Amino acid sequence: MNTRPFQLIPGYLFTVVFVGLMIQTLGVSAQPHIYPAPPQQRKIVLIHGTIHVGNGKVIPNGMIAFDRGKILAVGETVDTSGAELVDVSGMQVYPGLIAPVTNLGLVEVEAVRATRDEDEVGQIIPSVRSIVAYNTDSKVIPTLRSNGILLAHIVPEGGLIGPTSSVVQLDAWNWEDAAYSKDIGIQLYLPRLYPSSPEAETRALQQVNTIKQFFQEAAAYYHEPQHTHRNLSFEAVKGLFDRSKILFVHADLEKEIWLALDLARTFHFRMVIVGGADSWRVADELKKNEVAVILQPPHSLPLTPDDPVDLPYRTAALLQQAGVKFCIGEDGFWQQRNLPFEAGTAAAYGFTREQALEAITLRAAEILGIDSLTGSLEPGKDANIVVSRGDILDMRTSQVEMAYIQGRSINLDNKQKDLMKRYVYKYGLDMDTTHIY
Template sequence: MKPLVLSFALMTASPLVVNAAPIAIINARIETAGPLGSIRQGTLVMDKGRIVAVGSGVTVPADAQIIDAKGKVVTPGLILASTSLGISEIEQVPSTRDDGAGGQIGAAFNPAAGVDPDAPSIGLARLNGSTRAFLTPVAGRGGNGAHAHDDSAFQTAGGHEEEDPTLFAGQSIGISLAAGAPDMVFKSNAGMVLEFGETAAAAAGGSRGASLIILKQVLADVRHFIANRAAYDRGEGRELLARRLDLEALIPVVQGKTPLLVRVSSANDIRQILKLAREEKLLVVLEGAEEGWRVAKDIAAQNIPVMIDAQAALPSSFETLGTHLGNAAALNAAGVKVSIMGSRDYNNLRQSRMNAGTAVAHGLPYQAALASITLNPAKIWGVDKDLGSLEPGKIADVVVWTGDPMEGQSYPSAVYIGGVSQALTSRSTELATRYKPRADGSARPAYRN
């Protein structure tokens, strides 16, 4: 059978194409983010939702649809490491926010039921090359410490309200950004989110020391609950600080089976968390870590990964006085696994790749920057067996870019999620088409005088 060659114009015009035949992307610069590294001119073949082959000497199947990507760059789909995508739309409108439970539930909160597949921001995320996202709840709903358009992902973790749960914000989940997916959640209970530093101090009455005591007591309560569940059910035994729902949710954390994502900024607070991780034998991930460069060797020594906003350049609080743009490079040089986040300003979803580019400009090696928005988030959340790099056998989340994805003027020419071509449209592009004047300059009928 003669191979079918598709143009990018044809590919991007159709809304959603389920490909019966294999697809071969040829003549591309392939950035695998995996063991194969960078391939100057290569071919990637995908079939039945998986990557079949990738390399410079790949044989193209006879029945394959061929995509000629000459002059373009192919990467894995970007993975948003920590976001409220799909569970929060307008920060200052509470009715549009399902990213926090307020004071009703703490560690037990799971945001899965609030994921809106029709959220306009999801199409926008695909337009920017994102194929998967991990949703991480926030402890507050934006009060004292949050800003409507704050570019710092950590800062928009929200301020404390009197009725908020103590420290724990809830569980992280992973979602696919594929259009028309019957269930977007592909990984539930991926980890637990904990607020620390100034936010935790506020929750504990104003003291970091008090917040640490409360945290240790909750962890001790969970272990007591595991060992004395029958007595607890009979109403016997000592009083526990946490509610039953939270105790149940925290069991995998204290058993070291799921990671504890800790939002923390200052070097001293990071040291406290590192000590806690050693004592309690926890799998810890740091988010924020604006002063992480100051304790980079300590973080690396415990093999703890870090999620950062590489654009954070100026202190926004006392706990971020040591913020600077070389944070990612310093952490990476020390041997820390770095994942670069975008913004929780939900309409600004280019920021993960833009922030990665900023980190490159301030000393982070290019391949490390690429891994920080692809493979490293997959490793942190335990899905790297299937996602995060272009390797045979992995799920075919693939993006074809017009140029370097870390350059602001580049954009996706094609996006595949699970081997399925995604329409490169969003509510913004649909509105632009709707209101765009006709070729002769005349207005659409509904907008004529």
């Protein structure tokens, strides 16, 4: 028998145990009625809606037919034989929106380390796959679907040359079901090239040399017919050299973007700039080198005090005028629900609302290499469809009523809606006059 006196659990250990139990309890009890939809069982035709195809074309009072997860026809009239007819009169029909850069599913509670899996240890870690860490049970995911976001590019952090990223659809039981396009690219996090001190400048230059040396060695490894020893990091970036993968370079400043362009020319990479606050300054070179941009959210401050205060709003239009391929992104994970409103703001500063819609649908799909599957409402593509009562780009009028992912009718409830209904009930409010978004 153990006769040692009872010992108190150390404070930090108690905190870990308590938080772990709370997370487990929340995971079991929250939103038990929200679960992935079954496969589409029969042909569906949406009728009498205003269809925004996603490529700039709009069909008033149009129809869209889809079966077995694929779009069959879109137009003023389509074949409705054997179909379930869904009347969407007075509503707007859109392609499913795409979040082009997010750590959704890799973070749940930012203040709790045990729920953050977005950052990996190490400087050169391209062999790490973010898709296997994606949490389909995240309570944040339904809040995105409620605003029409049906696909997301899951981007991890960590190191200089980071893990691979993948595209997921946002209605799945596990990461294998969620995977829409796996391991599409490698993340490169360039050091800030306007350092705050001589020491920081020396460190940044050393990191740049490390990046260049790695790619030089990886290129030599790629061109070797046989390898004495297998290098997992070099194996992971082989797709960059045969252009089957994309190098996503996280860079904002003009000097950083020039460095990225130098890498693209040297190694002939397919490259996308992520952030790109200064991308408008080098737009001609971006177009010449066929480098696309995932723009930082327009709802942000200018990069430097000398920039015009409305520059983040106008950057999308500046790239549009220069002929640079781009899409609009949002920060973080829970903020992604605001993605359509970011595009709506940009639409007020130099381009049309259909062009703004393209920037979060078809252009995003093209940049991520999934435009043969999604991004627009065209025959042969997946039936990723959103039906909204009001303009989906306008936070005042947008109210998503229906959504389909690969033809499956998606549950649009979420924890926030549940809380709204709870307090509408508590205070005896009229559900018919209370807007629940």
